[in-house]
Amino acid sequence: xxxxxxxxxxxxxxxxxxxxxxxxxxxxxxxxxxxxxxxxxxxxxxxxxxxxxxxxxxxxxxxxxxxxxxxxxxxxxxxxxxxxxxxxxxxxxxxxxxxxxxxxxxxxxxxxxxxxxxxxxxxxxxxxxxxx
Numbered sequence: 001x002x003x004x005x006x007x008x009x010x011x012x013x014x015x016x017x018x019x020x021x022x023x024x025x026x027x028x029x030x031x032x033x034x035x036x037x038x039x040x041x042x043x044x045x046x047x048x049x050x051x052x053x054x055x056x057x058x059x060x061x062x063x064x065x066x067x068x069x070x071x072x073x074x075x076x077x078x079x080x081x082x083x084x085x086x087x088x089x090x091x092x093x094x095x096x097x098x099x100x101x102x103x104x105x106x107x108x109x110x111x112x113x114x115x116x117x118x119x120x121x122x123x124x125x126x127x128x129x130x131x132x
Contacts, residue, residue: 009086010058010079013041013049018058018072018079026062026071 010018020035021027029047033040041049050070053059058079061068092098100117103109 010053010056011049013045014053014056014058017046017049017053018074018076021059021070021072022076026069028064028067028069032070 016036017032020032024031024035027035029043029050032046032050033043036046050059050061050068054061054070058072058074059070060073061070063069088094088096088099092102100109100114104114
């Protein structure tokens with residue numbers, strides 16, 4: 001697996017804007033500013049961050065009446081998977097078991113949620129066996 005480069009990673013501001021795009025769809029900078037939580041950044045700041053996201057390949061834009069309407073190119077699912085993998089590698093020595101154990105130790109996950117996860121794992125395992 002190749003090592004992530006700074007181009008692959010998002011700053012906190014970039015990630016917040018990506019979440020807004022994933023949640024609300026294509027938007028102009030003015031609408032992104034409106035949806036941004038308080039304290040809202042300046043229009044020019046958001047515009048600069050959007051250009052940076054476009055240079056990184058996470059978003060693209062359509063020009064409409066002289067304004068840019070930005071839309072996500074990167075899929076949330078692939079970003080989430082890549083980000084989770086990076087966290088597990090960095091903080092849990094690559095162990096997903098260690099990550100889940102930390103959730104249990106910090107009481108961030110309930111026994112019912114763990115049972116549900118176990119059911120999902122067993123179902124996935126059964127599906128894989130049936131597809132062979």
